[in-house]
Amino acid sequence: MKQEFIKKSLELIDQEMEMSTLGLIDGAGRPFVSAVLAYRHTGLKEFWISTGLDSKKVECIKNNKNAGLCYYNDSVNVTLSGVAEVITDADVKKEMWEDWMSNYYDSPTHELYCLIKLTIKNARLFMNGENVDLDINEIVEVS
Secondary structure, three states, rough: HHHHHHHHHHHHHHHHOOOEEEEOOOOOOEEEEEEEOEEEEEEOOOEEEEEEOOOOOHHHHOOEEEEEEEEEEEEEEEEEEEEEEOOOOOOHHHOOOOOOHHHHOOOOOOOOEEEEEEEEEEEEEOOOOEEEEHHHHHHHHOO
């Protein structure tokens, strides 16, 4: 059953749920939530988000690396939680660069362009009126 939930969740993320919601904790311990495009992912294990070094998201991650990412539509909710890391490595930024990013940064070498890598530790999937909870071992096993 868990494998079926994971496969269906990944299909929906890839096909229908372009936008997601990123939840972080700011320096004062308050929640900070932002709509984001997690534009690449490795199964349910790892998600990538493009942002600016001067963003509130980066500021939050510097204070608290715990993060949540949620995808949803009318009948499915994929809630993921894990650890966020700000990536500034030039080679990784170049590898992860996509054409649409030029709307925000002139190139992958732009001084403010960075990435958030979210490594998932657990997940809750809701589908067809049922919840399934997964830990990192189950996510790695199936994704």
